[in-house]
Amino acid sequence: MQTSTAPSIEVRGLSYAFQDGSTGLKDVNLSLPAGSRTLLIGANGAGKTSLLRLLSGKRLAPTNTISIAGVDPFKDGLEGVTYLGVEWVLNSIVRTDIDVPTLLASVGGDAFPERRDELVDILDVDLNWRMHAVSDGERRRVQLAMGLLRPWQVLLLDEITVDLDLLSRSNFLAFLKRETERRLCTIVYATHILDNLAQWPTHLVHMCLGSVREWGPMGRFHVEIPQNAYPSENSQLGELVLRWLRLDLEDRGPRNHERPGQGLTYANLDGKGGYGYEKNM
């Protein structure tokens, strides 16, 4: 998939069930414009990874539910779509005694020398590092340089910046923003970390229990900071997300609670750190 315009991402009535029959996604509908930077927000288990994996083709979506740049990526190939998620992060090659230039060359660094040098600079990568002898954050920076090296058109990012220090993360996010401004490309980023993100997204998607609760351009979302909040305690984005997650939790209810009609429940902690079983008559 190579297009002459930045690719939009359209999702229409996308539902997905896991092999065990449980529901992964329920009737997801989205229309993310070309060149947008979308933050995917939701509690643990909300369905963010499931959606990103379907968009990336890692999981097979029902036909005609996903269209990227106007084409069904499952019919016409997924060239230009980069997904950086957990599996990629766990790739063991980046833990072996190997040098950084060799790794960057292995993913096409020599074909894109300017991008390679820019990423090495932005991610503050030392070309003398050997990968078995670097910190987690240093390893992650090399991985990000590798993953972003080829000029993707759609980037699907499943939170993989957790071990970056604040400055590296900020530089990385600024780089991604510049990418969407100077090239034809579109980004969807699932994250729980909202530091330095207030000015970054063009769109928000809020997911809960496999569904999209609300989505749209940033301008649609406005939230008042509570009067008793310390002024710099949370950004407006942080307050919005906190409110969403609290409402989601209220809707979902507590886990392991007593369910009508069930004989046994192990809802109640016995107060001594153990689980007390209770007969429910």
Ligand SMILES: Nc1ncnc2c1ncn2[C@@H]1O[C@H](COP(=O)(O)OP(=O)(O)OP(=O)(O)O)[C@@H](O)[C@H]1O
């Ligand atoms: N292979 C699977 N089979 C059955 N259920 C699964 C499978 N993978 C994930 N799930 C369930 O699907 C739901 C959504 O998972 P998903 O990984 O998409 O959530 P998430 O929003 O990315 O969460 P997190 O923020 O914790 O990464 C969870 O309740 C999870 O337990």
